Amino acid sequence: MRAMVLKKLCRLEENPTPLAFTILPEPVPLENEILIKVSACGVCHTELDEIEGRTSPSHLPVVLGHQVVGTVAGQGSKTNVYKPGDRVGVAWIASACGSCTFCLSGNENLCPDFKATGRDVNGGYAEYITIAEAFAHPIPDAFSDSEAAPLLCAGAVGYRSLKLTNLADGQNLGLTGFGASAHLVLKMVTHQYPNAKVFVFARSADERTFAKELGAYWAGDPEERSPEYVDSIIDTTPVWKTVVEALKNLKPGGRLVINAIRKEESDKESLLQLHYPDHLWMEKEIKSVANVARSDVREFLELAAEIPIKPEIQEFRLEEANQALVELKERKIRGAKVLKIA
Numbered sequence: 001m002r003a004m005v006l007k008k009l010c011r012l013e014e015n016p017t018p019l020a021f022t023i024l025p026e027p028v029p030l031e032n033e034i035l036i037k038v039s040a041c042g043v044c045h046t047e048l049d050e051i052e053g054r055t056s057p058s059h060l061p062v063v064l065g066h067q068v069v070g071t072v073a074g075q076g077s078k079t080n081v082y083k084p085g086d087r088v089g090v091a092w093i094a095s096a097c098g099s100c101t102f103c104l105s106g107n108e109n110l111c112p113d114f115k116a117t118g119r120d121v122n123g124g125y126a127e128y129i130t131i132a133e134a135f136a137h138p139i140p141d142a143f144s145d146s147e148a149a150p151l152l153c154a155g156a157v158g159y160r161s162l163k164l165t166n167l168a169d170g171q172n173l174g175l176t177g178f179g180a181s182a183h184l185v186l187k188m189v190t191h192q193y194p195n196a197k198v199f200v201f202a203r204s205a206d207e208r209t210f211a212k213e214l215g216a217y218w219a220g221d222p223e224e225r226s227p228e229y230v231d232s233i234i235d236t237t238p239v240w241k242t243v244v245e246a247l248k249n250l251k252p253g254g255r256l257v258i259n260a261i262r263k264e265e266s267d268k269e270s271l272l273q274l275h276y277p278d279h280l281w282m283e284k285e286i287k288s289v290a291n292v293a294r295s296d297v298r299e300f301l302e303l304a305a306e307i308p309i310k311p312e313i314q315e316f317r318l319e320e321a322n323q324a325l326v327e328l329k330e331r332k333i334r335g336a337k338v339l340k341i342a
């Protein structure tokens with residue numbers, strides 16, 4: 001099968017073609033697994049974190065990609081949920097142990113044995129992928145394959161972030177950064193909490209205009225104070241400065257949720273600007289969002305179909321994966337990037 005393979009970690013500035021086009025043997029499903037013929041795979045910022053070593057793959061070479069949509073093309077002897085031809089998706093969660101306290105309490109995203117698709121097992125930058133049947137998700141009919149792909153990560157983790165804010169209708173929510181995940185969160189909030197006001201902090205004027213078109217109450221630069229204090233904020237930026245800036249806009253008891261698998265080190269000295277009375281005093285708290293549970297993926301897909309949420313997408317061929325990654329790194333973003341594979 002055709003695949004784009006990561007063989008060696010590197011910095012994208014030094015090597016703009018980190019993935020090599022490779023012919024690999026078609027994977028064979030184990031007894032509890034299905035074989036999926038991949039139709040579309042989303043390109044995520046986390047792939048940059050993997051390639052550049054901020055969250056390194058557990059083995060190399062590896063096939064990246066954790067927003068996978070395709071059809072069932074084969075199955076192991078102990079599978080019984082899906083049949084050949086069914087359309088399914090695979091998200092960041094490839095497996096969890098199922099027996100630890102986290103798994104048993106519905107927090108399988110925190111399992112010490114959490115395995116990530118496209119990092120710990122081969123992902124969807126390829127024509128075929130295998131996955132345990134229990135970790136594949138049905139895709140609602142409302143979406144095309146390419147539309148569904150970015151929902152599997154940006155949408156699902158955005159959904160989890162929003163849950164962690166404990167936002168109630170009528171409260172104020174801040175969004176720091178306005179990429180794929182934040183714009184899906186804004187669409188969810190306007191649907192689920194029609195009386196909530198959303199304040200968007202984004203560096204680019206285009207992103208601020210886009211946020212207001214989508215229903216944001218206010219949009220400004222991350223260094224500005226919002227016109228009202230906010231109950232909670234979701235930060236989706238890769239840097240630290242915005243975290244410090246965001247804290248000063250929180251109400252007493254407010255919560256900042258950081259939705260980023262890793263922060264870059266380049267501006268870490270910004271943390272020295274942290275001023276305890278303005279930024280943390282009055283029971284303000286900071287929490288990260290880690291991975292996703294299967295329930296996040298499935299609940300979000302159903303909600304997205306109901307609203308409906310249709311992400312803006314930009315398609316690339318499988319062989320153009322490096323180009324898509326470089327554009328993502330350079331923030332050339334015109335919709336979510338998706339590899340169209342079949």
Ligand SMILES: [Zn+2]
Pocket residue numbers: 044045046066092153154
């Ligand atoms: Zn992702």
Ligand SMILES: [Zn+2]
Pocket residue numbers: 096097098099100101102103104108111112113
């Ligand atoms: Zn577990």
